[in-house]
Each structure stands twice: as structure tokens, then as C-alpha cells.
Amino acid sequence: MRARSDVLEPAILGLLNEAPMHGYELRKRLNLLLGSFRALSYGSLYPCLKSMATRGWIVGVDSPTSVPPHALSGKRARIVYQLTAEGKEQFQQVLSSSGPTSWEDENFDVRFAFFGQTDAETRLRILEGRRSRLTERLETIHQSFARTRERMDEYTLELQRHGLEQAEREVRWLDGLIDNERGVHRVRTEGGGRPAVADPAAGASGVAAPNNEKERG
């Protein structure tokens, strides 16, 4: 429901779970992750890091700029943040929690971005949740569409038509991913249930599969 809550924190946890980082770099990575447009402001990042530190999920360590570049002792301290044990636990919990909020646009994106750090079961659960949420939307739009078509402006109509098409396309995209995930899931759970994307070949071909129609365009 909300715009970003449940989005910023998970994203930070996920990025720090990949590698420790200082705030400035974290922001750049976050911008890439979250829709890649609309720069996240420091005014929300730093306070968020602060509160996460207070809660014990992360710790910030003052760190001089690597090896002193030109003779002088490295003094300027950047604060490099890293997950604590609690933070890692929290992240795993966020990943596997598939509450209704997880299906929403940006929340889904973040969950999806960190699929590489989840198990196939959770991935499937989230993908399918997202899918049913989308089709639910489509249903709603179709209905109100049918009810109010005549009363609507040509352009409003066109806008809605376009939105509908985009949503339908996303459903198809999800279908591809789900199919793929099911295949991987079956194979992997037989073999131990570790994340499947650790294997580059399976990940690359599998994930990209549903979209190669694009090459034709």
C-alpha cells in the first residue's frame, strides 16, 4: 500500500547483505535498484540507517579511505555499514515473509531483486502472489471499463487501455518466470534446495527465456 515503507529497509538489508558499504555508495545502488529514476534523498537514507543501527541490525564502522593514496595518512573516515547477526536474521525473515504487502509494485521489485538470496519455494510463492494480485487488478479494470466506457473521454480510455496492456504483459512475464522457477524448483529440491541462480547457466537462460520475443522487435 505505502509508497516506500517496507521498501527502503529491505533494500538496504539486501544490499548490505551482499557487501558492506558506506551511505553514499548505498544510495547509488539503491537508486539503481528502486526504479532507477527519482533519486533517493540523503534526508531519508541517513536517518533510516541511524534507526536501523539503533535497532541493532547494522553497525557503522569508521573507515579511513583504504590505503592512503599519496603518502599522507588516510584520515577522512567514511562510515562503512554492515549487517549484524540480527540484521542478517531480519533480512532472511523479510525475504521469506510473503504478506499481502509483498505483492505491491515496489515491494515486489525489491523482493525480486534479492531472489538470488532466497530459496525456490519462496520465490514461487512471491511470484504467484504477485501474479494473482495483478490479475485481480486486471479484473477490476475490465469491469469498470465495461461499465463506464461510453461516458469516458477518448484519451482517458486510451490511457487505461495502455495500462491494461502493460499489466497483461507483466502477467505473461511472470508466467515465464514461474514456469522456469517450477522447473528449477523440482530439480533443485531433489538435489538439496539451495538457491538456483548461483548457477549462472540456469539463471541466465532460464530467467531471460520469456522475453526473447523482444529480439524480433
Added chain:
Amino acid sequence: MRARSDVLEPAILGLLNEAPMHGYELRKRLNLLLGSFRALSYGSLYPCLKSMATRGWIVGVDSPTSVPPHALSGKRARIVYQLTAEGKEQFQQVLSSSGPTSWEDENFDVRFAFFGQTDAETRLRILEGRRSRLTERLETIHQSFARTRERMDEYTLELQRHGLEQAEREVRWLDGLIDNERGVHRVRTEGGGRPAVADPAAGASGVAAPNNEKERG
């Protein structure tokens, strides 16, 4: 930049410019207009109406429920809002103002939805502004894409690839609309420059034109 500011007010102005309405119905129309999901809350609608009334853009008129349904005198007053002269002026100003904010996602959607109440020139300006904003984005993503491809998670990559594709598709959609608008523009400005969509035939075929490829799918 912002999520909704510059979105809610224009949308209200636009809807009230089509027909006077009371808040409850306004909300339904707004939900349809603004992404059609995520219901707008009364907690933001009514205060907004209030402030718009204070500024003199709209007036709320107590109105009994049409004709009394079963003998009793209609007492229950719904507040029907309508634009004042200033409100109409403000709306026209919003429509024709093509500042950078107009290219943003939701702002664009609202502007687009009320294209029927604008002239072809403004429509073109907004469509082209939106287009260049989108391609700008695409450029940015492509760059960071090339720079950081190796360091990225398979799923993050796929998510970005998908986003890229959606954006590219929207650019093509815009191209169709722009082409169409240019045609209409040329014809119409010769003939007087009135809104083109007032003509059902031109509007319907014209606006829908770039997308009839979808029928094949």
C-alpha cells in the same frame, strides 16, 4: 518528482470541469483515473477539496438527493462541487503548463487523461516532453547497465531488463500518439485549432491506431 502533489488537484479540476460532482463520486472517478488501484483515501480528498474551496477554485453547494424518492422531502444534503471561473482558468493553466513536472509518471497520466480538453499544440508539447524524459531514462539505465552488468545479480539484471523493455514499449506507444497528433494538428490548425478529439471518428481511430497490433496477439 513528488508522488501525488501536482496530481490530485489537477485531477480534481479536470473531473469537475467535465461535470459537477460530490466528494464520494469524485473519489471513485479519481481511483479510476489515477492508476485505478490504491484507493485514494477520504483523509486526503476532503481536506484537498476544502483548501481548493478556500482558494476559490471550487464551490460546494448543498444539494438534496435529486427528487425525493418516496414521498418524504429530500433532506440529506450531499455537497456538490463545481468549478468557479477562477477554477476553470486554473485548470486551463495547469493543462497548458508543460514544466518538467509534467513529464513525470503520474503527472503525465493526469495531463494525458484530459487531453480532450486541450489543444493539439499542448498535447504535442506534453507528449514530446514525456518522450524525451523517457529516452533520457533509458539512456541512464543503459549506461549503468553496461558499467555494472557483471557485478549484478541475475534477478536484479532481469528486473532491470524488464523495466527497460516496458519503457521502450512506452516510447513506441508515444511515437504512435505523436504521429497521430501531428497529423491532426496540421489538419486542425488549418481549420481553426479546436480540440481534435471532440470529433469521435478522428479521436477513436486516431488514438487507437498505434496499438492495433495488439489485436493480433
Added chain:
DNA sequence: GTTTTCATGTAACCCGTTACATGATTCA
């Protein structure tokens, strides 16, 4: 040497949601 980029923060504000409160009308 000056500008640009890196780097970290704070305080005021904006806009929206949640939860609450209230009451009339319509339908079962």
C-alpha cells in the same frame, strides 16, 4: 586555485494513509 565530486548529516515541511467518528439511505 578553483570547481566538481565525494561524503555525512539535520530540520522543516508536504502529502498521503490509518484509524476514528458520525449519520443517512437502501436493501435483505
Added chain:
DNA sequence: TGAATCATGTAACGGGTTACATGAAAAC
């Protein structure tokens, strides 16, 4: 008569942005 829907609002809160403040390192 009692539940669902229509209809209008308010107060507290949440999460984000803007604008401000500061300073070191790198590039020109």
C-alpha cells in the same frame, strides 16, 4: 430490524523530499 453502502469529515502519524549546513578529496 439490521447490515451494507452512501456520504462527510478529523486527528495522529508515517515516510519521503527540500533546503540547508559542512567539509574533505579529486580533477581541472
